[in-house]
Amino acid sequence: MATVIEHAWESLSNTLRLFVEAHMDFAALYNVDRPDAVTRQDRTIEGKLEKFHTLYDVTKDLQGFDYFKHADTALLILLRNAIHHRDHDLFVSWDAFVLAHEETQKLPSSKYLFASLTPETERFVPRYYLPLDDFRKRLPDAKLKAADRVTIGALWERDLRFADITTVAKREGFDVASVYVDLMPVFISAMHRVRGWLATTSFVPSGSDGRIYYHSFGAEPPAQQLSFRALAAPNN
Template sequence: MMTSTQRAWEGLSNSMRLYVESKLRFNGVFAVDREEAVKNQDMAMEAKLEKFHVLYDVTKNLPDFDYFGHGDTSLIIALRNAIHHHEGHQLFQSWNARIHLNDAFERLSGAEFLLGSTTPEADALTVRFYYLLDDFYARLPALKNVEKHRTLWNSELEFAAIARAGVDGRYPTTQVYVDVMPAFMSAVRRVRSWLASTGYTPSGFDSEVYFECFGEPAPEQRLGFKRIRMP
């Protein structure tokens, strides 16, 4: 019988596979139904956040599992909670949803956006998922130890550098986005390392594949930007 941790890791692994499959289908679906394509990706991303939180729930009390002592794991939990409890705020609409739904592409004609990511542009195989940077700062007051999290995100996730580039480029805060995929990948890799230190053994095909994958050395992270002007 699988343990609760094995089930949680299996759920996270499965959600990551389904996200990739949704991403691979994106262009084909987008050509037929723009809204369906965007919402499929948004829901697949949110499923990954939910499954990460399930793993957090079953491991958070284990020795040395310090989820709130690192920028990546704390950010993913904060993001999941904000989306899960959407009542009372309109934060965390994805870049794809903002640009491609409700005739926004036409309404944003001529606007330029700054998209920051620590995944090098040369890494064409790595997917990116953007949320408005300012939404994370707006969500900080809902967290305990606000300044601690601000410092972690600013330093470990390059939020301060992205915000500074936005100011230097005279971008409105509503047009500066951050790629959360590097933080998600780093968070999963961190938890995988914690699990390995306990002697954890994955159970199931997806579980084993992703446990092995996230045991490999982390890819290089280097801050870069895309500047996209709506035609």
């Protein structure tokens, strides 16, 4: 019988596979049913965050790893909590944002900036954009000690390059509300980090997906490089 940690990892791995499958179908479905395509994508992302949080729940009291001491793992947990409770209007994905303005065919801003730690040369890597400043807006409401919120905010600015992204945005004349950041490199980095820690314990993955993703995230993490893409909003 699988332990609770093995089950949590297997469940998380299942959602990763489902996300990949949904991503592969996204473009074709978007062409025929945009609301359904966007909704499916958002729900699979939320599913990944929920299962990551479950893994956190069953491992947070183990020795040797603190999820809130790392920019990537802390961001995923705080983002999941924010979306799970949804007592605010933050963290609307770019595709959902565009869809909400489909009827008027006019976006609030004339130009948008998209930042990612996945190089632009990586054409086939999934990307999922959320408003950069929403993370800063939500952090003060996180149920953490004030000192921990300050530490996490500093980690985000440095390790996830939020400060560098903001500098480029201001230099190029983008409004802060028009800057989006890619969640996927953060998720990938967090998975490599947690898998690396689990490898130092007695953990052994169970299930087909669990073993496949445990092996996958045991490889060298992909190189990160801050890259940007600008978009001039149509009909503005």
